Amino acid sequence: MRKKTTEVPERPGSEPTRRNPTQQRSRERQERILAVATQLIATKGSDQVKMSEIAERSEISIGSLYQYFPDKSSVIRTLAERYNAQSRRCIEGALSAVEDAQGLRTAYAQLLDLYYEIVLATPAMRDIWSGMQADKQLLELELEESRVAGALLAKAMLRVNPDSDAQQVADAAFLIWQLGEATMRLAISCAPEEGRRLVDVFKRMSLREIMEPVTINMPDS
Template sequence: MRKKPSETLEQPAAQAVRRNPTQQRSRERQELILTVATQLIADKGCDQLKMSEIAERSGISIGSLYQYFPDKSTVIRTLAERYNAESRRCITQAMEAVEDAQGLQAAYSQLLDLYYEIVMATPVMRDIWSGMQADKQLLRLELEESRVAGALLAQAMLRVYPDIDEQQVQESAFLIWHLGEATIRLAVTCAPEEGRALVEAFKRMSLREIMEPVPD
């Protein structure tokens, strides 16, 4: 028996209606898992994070959890990628607005200050950093983010100083950004007054390289 045209046209729509609630529930469950994992990391650190505890607190079976995240590293990576995405957005916005040396100095200084303040206000970021140090794949992710941020800084420097050696600028910017990450990590482990002084010291050192590049 042949289907009527109306039945054929209605079928995809009906299927879409059935799929959407399932997709929405999956997204909500994933967000719940990540929220629970974030709280556990904040409370205990990455080393003590256990998949079984994430499943228990999320109210799901361990089998269901593994469908979303096959291991602990995947959970940490997902959280790190979210923080990285927001950081990249801020860096891109600030560096793309740079038009002159004054703007370059202001944008870089403000980004460094903002990053320090965000990490101070979000202790779980420190624990995620710690969890990344013991995993080679996560370390590569961190290194790649430093390359991306360094490239954005280099592009701004080259707009301001078009006569300088491009490769040298790219290498310097990459190193500056990676060392900046290390400085922030050190600073947040110190007392606030000392931590702020360390950030300011690194800012002075790095700005000398950023604002006085060697001509080609």
């Protein structure tokens, strides 16, 4: 007879695969896991959170937890992807309507203010960012999201200034967004008054580049 084998839940160190729940009960369990993880990360920081603690607080076995999230990086990645999706919707909604210089200035300034308020109201975001910096794959996720956001900003900039050098605009927009992420991390690590000032300084600095992009040098006729 063929010996019956027992499936062993995936453990950290194996190829990470994340379960995609389709049944209502599974989705509810996943949401509970993520809610618990968010609370623990906000309280203790991502480095101090253990998978066993997430499982205990979620009232599931460690084996069941690994079926949904094979390691802590996959938990952090899922939370980051959700925050990124929320941010992207805000960015698309604000910049898609930009048609002139004043609209671009207003939309960008309001986006920075809104983003700062969101991260202030979501303490776990700082520690999720911290966890991403120590993981190469998660860091690549952050960079890719900055490229996406930068492309949306560049598209709006080129609508307002169609004679600009498209490549330089794209590079500037990518850099502005990545530096914006770093500014937000710094700002929420400071006292609220200082953090607000830092965001305002970055806004002024970046707006100078956004509103006066490099134009293409047209050949003399």
